[in-house]
Amino acid sequence: MDSEKGRAMKKKKRCFSIRIKILIASLIIALSTTLVSLAISYYTEVDTIKSTMKTYTKEYISFAGDNFHEMMLEGRRILLSVAVKTDIVATGISKTASEASIEGYQKKKRIKSFLSGLISQKNYIDNILVVTENGQIYQASSELIVQKDMEEAVVKEALEATRVGLFYDRELEEVWMGCPMYSRGTQVASVLVKLNYKKITEVWGVEPLSGVEIYLYGTDGRIFFSNALDEEAGTELYQKVTADGHDSGDLLINGEKQYFICDLAEGEEMTAVGVVPYDVFTKSTRELGTKFLAIGLVAAIGSLTASVYLSGKICDNLNHLTQSMKMVRSGNLQVRANIKTEDEIGVLSDTFNEMMERISELLEEIKEKEKLKREAERDVLETQIEPHFLYNTIDSMQYVAHMRGETEIEEVSLALSELLRSVLSNHDECITLWEEREYIENYLTIERFKYRELFSLVWDVDESLWGIKLPKLLLQPLVENALLHGISEKESDGLIQIKVYRQEMNLTIKVIDNGKGMEQEEIDRLLQNIQRTDKSGFRRVGLANVFQRIKLIYGENYGGTIYSCKNQFTCVELRLPG
Known part of the structure; x- marks a missing residue:
């Protein structure tokens, strides 16, 4: 019981001290605002105000003119x-x-x-x-x-x-x-x-120039831009300003005394003239004292009123936040503090809510990860059986072919086994050029069993390039296309050549066959079809696959193209970063 009374006393003392601080701060602000407003109202001379407003307006016109001049100059530079x-x-x-x-x-x-x-x-x-x-x-x-x-x-x-x-x-x-x-x-x-x-021209529409009539003249005296409602006086104004020869001064326009400011944009030789009626200056000086006095009084009253409200509001927010924390301590992780303020208490409340949200998310993530872990363990056990069964089946075929003396079937079985083992066992996205060569050689061993006609594969690669990394199975589809669509119809002497070399900062790969070739119209049609292929759903094999994979991995600056001559050759050229 005594401990509860002690906590209540501490809470009361804490709230009381906050109220005192807010009241003192409010009084200081109110008194300071009142003194400053009175000082400005009573001790600022009219001539100083006019001079300040003239300088202020002149600087903004000059600033706007500089911006306009810079845009025109940039346009000229680009031109x-x-x-x-x-x-x-x-x-x-x-x-x-x-x-x-x-x-x-x-x-x-x-x-x-x-x-x-x-x-x-x-x-x-x-x-x-x-x-x-x-x-x-x-x-x-x-x-x-x-x-x-x-x-x-x-x-x-x-x-x-x-x-x-x-x-x-x-x-x-x-x-x-x-x-x-x-x-x-x-x-x-x-x-x-x-x-x-x-x-x-919107540089002349800034807020400080809202009460200024702007005229922008070309070299021939025509008005290029104006925000004035009555532009008929613009020609007369231009003549008076040019005749006066000064960059600022007083003029009589339509019988009314006005102050003008002239600014010349040298680059494009456009003259900007701003006109301010003197009523604007005198009105400001008359209203200044009254406005600041009223502002001072309103600020003082507002500060006193706000201090009473805020002191109670802050204490209420602190109490609400404390109760929320106690509920979390008791095990309720769904509680949230509903405090809608932008002060330190509001920041603390938002931090508390974010912390609770994060705790809830972490708990859900842990549950989900445990579930996924169990599913992954089950999938791993299942997937380990399938490749093992496939390898054993192919090895059995190889063994039977060996026992029966079927040399070609034995070689094809061995190549297929090695090809599947390399592709399925290697989970890296990129492999070396040498490993890609092994894929292709195993693939061609299988294809030679199908095509009885003799064909050759020649590698023209510098020794230093065998270790470079390429996306896995990047070249195999090109060799397959060269075989199926290029040299499959030749009776003999079919040749596929793969050249790899560096050219400046790029790596160039060419797959060339001496097959039937293509006409230029067929090449153009093929490239157009590849370019129209949707990146999210392109074919999984063939040229579109290879070209799009290069762009997706390395960017739009890289890709491939095709050269061919009918009944002579076909060359697919790839460009990769070196």
């Missing part, structure tokens, strides 16, 4: 980068290659990849176009470009540009940069960069 990148763009578009061919597709893809990389992470640039003299269009975006788009006046101006220039149509909100591309002294194309009008 010139494309125009002078003759090794990728100009060379690619100057060579005549059918778009339906692999070469044409790869060239177009390489140019598109180069253009897309230039505008990556630049949402203010919509597209980059390279328009050739014969009307071909290479672009960074996947957006469909139709002839109607290219006939717009602003686009035509950009296409006809003889040097780097900026072209825009404010009504259509179209902004383009254009310049010619030369190769060996001859213009081969026009390069266009399409800027997003809303993105490049």
Whole structure:
């Protein structure tokens, strides 16, 4: 009984001290806020406020102008980068290659990849176009470009540009940069960069400039952008500002005194003018004192009110959390603390709940692992019987063939036994080239029993490459295709050659047969079928399997291709990382 009273006293003392701390903190905040607001209200001079607001507005206009200038300058840099990148763009578009061919597709893809990389992470640039003299269009975006788009006046101006220039149509909100591309002294194309009008002008829509009328003029005095409701005064404003010659000052516009700020974006030679009515300055100075005084009073009252509420709330939360812990100690692991606050008590409550969730998950995981362990032990016992039975059966066949003098059947049985034993016993995903060679040699021993015609397998491999790692059974399907579809119809002298060598940073593997070969149309059709194969459900054997496995393991930069000549040869070439 005495211990319970002692705990109650400690709890009361703890809650009381927290209340005192909250009350003291609230009073300090209220008094500090009141003193600061009164000091600002009574001791800030009107001229200082005006000067601060003018400087503040001028800096934000200059900041917005710098951002605008940087976007325009980046667009110009990208434009010139494309125009002078003759090794990728100009060379690619100057060579005549059918778009339906692999070469044409790869060239177009390489140019598109180069253009897309230039505008990556630049949402203010919509597209980059390279328009050739014969009307071909290479672009960074996947957006469909139709002839109607290219006939717009602003686009035509950009296409006809003889040097780097900026072209825009404010009504259509179209902004383009254009310049010619030369190769060996001859213009081969026009390069266009399409800027997003809303993105490049939204720098003037920041919150600090919400009360400022912005006018952005081009070199010809036309308005490029304005957020003013009445733009008729824009021309008059431009004439007055240019005549004044200063970057800031006072002007009379429509009989009203206003303050202007002029900023010149040097790169694109666009002049930005911000106009602020003087009523904005005087209104701020009149309202400042009253606002801060009201804020101080509200803060003081709010702090006192909140302190009373929070002190009780925090103590209630602590008590609730304590009760939850006691229930866990008694064995109830399903209890959770329902405390919805963002303070330290809330963090402690969330941590407690996460800990209990994790404990529950761990218990479930232990149960599930025990179940899976028992099932796995049972499966292992079952699977150990099947290969053992298969090996014994093949060994029996080999023994009978040996006893009867059937040499070929004995050799085939031995090769099949070795092949199955290697494949089923080796659980590694990757094996050495030498181990792959053993798979293939055993496979061909079996196939020689089926095909009575003589054929040969030749390995052209440097000694240092026999130890490299390859995905298991990567080459066997290619040898199988060479045998079944290449040299199976030859009466004699069939040859399969496997060449493995390093080429720069890549490893090249070629499987060549001297069989019936294929026409180019058949090769194109075969490659298209392989490319259309779904990665999640491609065939388990054949070329599609090999090509897709390489891409899945090593990435899209690696894969394979096919070369062939009718009635001469067929070559399947694989490209792997070296």
